[in-house]
Amino acid sequence: MLNTSRPCQPQSGGFSFEDSRRNAVLEGNLSELGYSSPKARKTGTTIAGIVFKDGVILGADTRATDDMVVADKNCMKIHYIAPNIYCCGAGVAADAEVTTQMMSSNVELHSLSTGRPPLVVTVTRQLKQMLFRYQGHIGSSLIVGGVDVTGAHLYSAYPHGSYDKLPFLTMGSGAGPAISIFEDRFRPNMELEDAKQLVRDAIVAGIFCDLGSGSNVDLCIITQAGVQYLRAYDQPAQKGKKEGQYKYKPGTTAVLTKTVTPLPLDIVDESVQLMDTQ
Amino acid sequence: MAAATATRFCQQLSSVSDMSPDWTTKEVSTGTTIMAVEYEGGVVIGADSRTTTGAYIANRVTDKLTPIHDRIFCCRSGSAADTQAIADIVTYQLGFHSIELDEAPLVQTAANLFKASCYRYREELMAGIIVAGWDKRRGGQVYTVPVGGMLVRQPVSVGGSGSTYIYGFMDSNYKPNMTKEQCLHLVSGALSLAMERDGSSGGVIRLAAISESGVERQVILGNQLPKWSTA
Numbered sequence: 001m002l003n004t005s006r007p008c009q010p011q012s013g014g015f016s017f018e019d020s021r022r023n024a025v026l027e028g029n030l031s032e033l034g035y036s037s038p039k040a041r042k043t044g045t046t047i048a049g050i051v052f053k054d055g056v057i058l059g060a061d062t063r064a065t066d067d068m069v070v071a072d073k074n075c076m077k078i079h080y081i082a083p084n085i086y087c088c089g090a091g092v093a094a095d096a097e098v099t100t101q102m103m104s105s106n107v108e109l110h111s112l113s114t115g116r117p118p119l120v121v122t123v124t125r126q127l128k129q130m131l132f133r134y135q136g137h138i139g140s141s142l143i144v145g146g147v148d149v150t151g152a153h154l155y156s157a158y159p160h161g162s163y164d165k166l167p168f169l170t171m172g173s174g175a176g177p178a179i180s181i182f183e184d185r186f187r188p189n190m191e192l193e194d195a196k197q198l199v200r201d202a203i204v205a206g207i208f209c210d211l212g213s214g215s216n217v218d219l220c221i222i223t224q225a226g227v228q229y230l231r232a233y234d235q236p237a238q239k240g241k242k243e244g245q246y247k248y249k250p251g252t253t254a255v256l257t258k259t260v261t262p263l264p265l266d267i268v269d270e271s272v273q274l275m276d277t278q
Numbered sequence: 279m280a281a282a283t284a285t286r287f288c289q290q291l292s293s294v295s296d297m298s299p300d301w302t303t304k305e306v307s308t309g310t311t312i313m314a315v316e317y318e319g320g321v322v323i324g325a326d327s328r329t330t331t332g333a334y335i336a337n338r339v340t341d342k343l344t345p346i347h348d349r350i351f352c353c354r355s356g357s358a359a360d361t362q363a364i365a366d367i368v369t370y371q372l373g374f375h376s377i378e379l380d381e382a383p384l385v386q387t388a389a390n391l392f393k394a395s396c397y398r399y400r401e402e403l404m405a406g407i408i409v410a411g412w413d414k415r416r417g418g419q420v421y422t423v424p425v426g427g428m429l430v431r432q433p434v435s436v437g438g439s440g441s442t443y444i445y446g447f448m449d450s451n452y453k454p455n456m457t458k459e460q461c462l463h464l465v466s467g468a469l470s471l472a473m474e475r476d477g478s479s480g481g482v483i484r485l486a487a488i489s490e491s492g493v494e495r496q497v498i499l500g501n502q503l504p505k506w507s508t509a
Contacts, residue, residue, distance in 0.1 A: 132363045135402075136305065156336075162306045162358035164329065164337040176334070 044212020046174030047077060047088035048202045049145045050186065051167045052195035055152045055223035056145035059199035060088045061174065061207050062232075063214035070214070078220045078229070082107050082118045085146030086220050086227070090172035091159060092139035099140050103127055120146040120153040124163055132161025141171045147222050174206025174213040181205050196221070196233075204236050305357060306331045309478025311440030311469055312342060312353035314410040314420040315452070315461045316433045320489030321410040321418040322458065324465035325353050326440065326473050327481030338481045343495075347372050349488050350388045350411030355438035356425065357404040364395050364405055385411040389421035389429055397427025406437045412488050436468070440476030444468045458487055470503040 030036060044065045049058045060077035063070055079087045079100035087103070089096025103123055110126075111118045123144050131138055136159045145154045156169045168186050170178035181202040190198065199219060206213040217234040220227065309330050314323040325342035328335055342354045344365045350372070354361035368391045376383045389409040396405055409421045422428075422435040434452050436444055447468050456464070466483055473479045483498040 128359075128362070132359055136359075158306045158331070158336075158359065160305045160357065160359035162329075162362050164340070166337060166339070 044174075044210075045077060045090040045172030046170070046178050046203050046206025046210060046213040047090050047143050047172050048170040048175075048178050048182070048199055048206075049088065049143045049154045049168065050182070050190070050195060050199055051145075051152050051154050051188075052190045052192065054192060054225075055147045055221065056154055057195050057199045058086055058088050058143065058145050058220040058222070059203045060218050061203055061213040062216045062218060063207075063212070064093055065212055073215050074232070076218065076231070078218055080104060081123055081144070082111070082146070083227070084148060084222060085118060085120055085123055085144065086222060086229075087123070087145075088143040088171070090141045095138045096140040096142065099127070099130070099138060099142070102130070117148060119148045119150065120144060120155065121150075124155040124157060127157045128161050128163045131157060131159060136160040143169050143171055145220075145222060147224055152222075170202065170206075172206070172213065174203075174210035177205035177209035178202040192221070200234050204234065207236060306336055306359060309440075309476075310342060310355040310438030311444070311472035311476060311479040312355050312406075312408055312437045313441075313444075313448075313465050313468055314353060314408045314422075314435050315456070315465060316410075316418045316420050317456050317458055317461045319418060320412045320458065320487060321420055322461035322465050322485065322487050323351055323353055323408070323410045324469050324483060324485045326438075326469060326479040327484060328479055329358055330478055335480075340481070341484060343484055343486050345369075345493075346388050346409070347376065347383055347411070349382065349413065349490075349493065350385055350409065351486060351488060351493070352388075352392065353408040353410070353437065355406040360403045360405045361407065364392065364403070364407070367395060368392055382413060384413045384415060385409065385419040385421065386413075386416070386431075389423065389431075392421075392423045393427055393429040396423050396425075400425075400427045408435050408437050410488065412490060418489070436472075438472075438479065440469075440472035440479035443475045444472045447471055458489075462487065466498055467504050470498075471506065473503070474506075 045061060047060045049056060058078055062074045062077065064072035064075040077088055079089060081087050081100060081104045087100050089100055103126060106126055107118045107123055110122060127142065127144065139159050141159060142157045143154070144157065153165070154167065154169055155163055155165050156171060157163045167188060168182045170182065181198065185198055196219060200217050203217045214237055216232040217236065219230040219233040306329060310326060312325045314321055323343055327338060327340045327342070329337040329340045344352050344354060346352050346365065346369050352365055354365065368388065371391050372383050372388050375387065388411065392407050392409055396403060396407065404425060406425050407423045409423065410419065412418050419431060420433065420435050421431050422437065424437065433454065434448060436448055451464055462485060465485060469483045482500060483503065485496050485498065487494045
């Protein structure tokens with residue numbers, strides 16, 4: 001499929017695969033020494049969405065992982081696309097973030113051009129066409145939900161460019177536990193409080209049953225009337241209180257000899273740094 | 279036809295040893311059973327409703343019968359992304375052609391548009407498509423465009439990973455000049471047999487009958503599937 005007339009020209013912009021072979025050799029050399037190259041940070045996630053009586057509810061956990069270490073304990077996975085359309089992102093964190101920002105700006109321009117508020121199907125179409133164009137190299141799985149003039153809609157988009165339109169959806173590494181909650185308890189046209197509880201339970205299932213998901217539950221409720229973004233709607237995984245003490249009573253160990261040597265030290269510089277332990 | 283596990287062009291961004299299960303990294307496939315039959319006055323088409331990513335069922339109520347024009351449908355099998363993209367492209371091309379012509383397009387035209395895309399990009403795509411519909415010139419027609427981009431008209435055609443299990447059933451039970459009801463019976467029977475045996479096919483049976491008067495769609499739910507003697 002020879003599309004360019006000068007195939008030997010180096011490509012400017014877009015993905016560059018020039019270093020792929022070198023990287024593979026380096027990876028091999030590193031693994032011989034027992035090290036591994038850094039991996040792209042994935043949001044190892046649970047995201048979910050349902051259509052209920054008045055609109056759409058999107059839910060997500062808030063843990064971002066770097067391999068087996070939690071990189072961000074409270075990241076935002078529900079992204080703004082338009083005043084009436086929001087999008088949950090799973091997969092590679094950077095890809096999901098940038099893809100949703102691009103969709104948001106495209107949709108705003110399109111909306112200005114048409115003179116109409118955006119449709120959820122427009123976002124999905126632009127999203128899947130872009131993801132298909134990049135043949136899966138953009139590793140973001142997204143759930144797009146919103147309320148437009150035609151009603152409430154929920155779509156999922158996969159990295160290779162396929163999409164599904166369903167009344168309830170889950171994605172990410174915690175999708176298995178979450179979908180089981182939905183399959184058991186989802187009903188069409190649920191009331192707001194029942195629907196919020198259901199999405200919360202689905203995300204909590206992902207948080208407890210999937211290692212890649214954790215921390216808090218974020219909810220985003222979109223209706224004809226407007227949007228309610230409930231950051232940290234629920235915090236199921238609180239840090240536990242220590243039950244016992246590891247300190248020993250003074251006198252547990254007998255002291256045999258004691259030598260005191262005072263060191264003459266002067267304070268040269270003093271600075272205080274506060275650590276954010278929230 | 280086989281479930282799309284072609285990883286030749288799918289560079290994984292992380293290794294499989296990640297904490298995420300394989301269905302978060304595998305491509306979405308409509309490992310499928312699809313079928314189309316011509317009868318006097320139209321065509322009957324049918325498909326299962328399962329979309330898989332690896333061993334996980336991403337969508338258990340998929341609609342694989344995609345309208346391309348008022349009386350032309352396509353049945354999709356293979357990679358979900360590839361077939362959705364091709365179907366969108368052909369829908370656009372056929373709609374444009376139809377407006378230029380100022381009349382309803384031929385099924386043969388739609389089939390050739392599918393063939394053109396599937397053959398040109400045959401190395402990059404994994405798509406097995408059955409094009410079926412009704413037009414004024416030749417009535418009900420079924421054209422099959424399997425992986426690779428061949429185009430051939432057949433009175434009855436099956437496709438997808440589950441089709442291998444029903445070639446015998448189809449060869450022995452299809453008779454020329456059947457009525458619409460007989461065709462519906464044949465398609466639903468064949469699909470339920472394939473769904474029983476093929477792990478990548480399942481869910482509900484979606485049927486459509488296309489004729490001069492229009493399109494009639496129906497769904498056969500899981501508990502209403504035709505039953506066979508081996509329980």
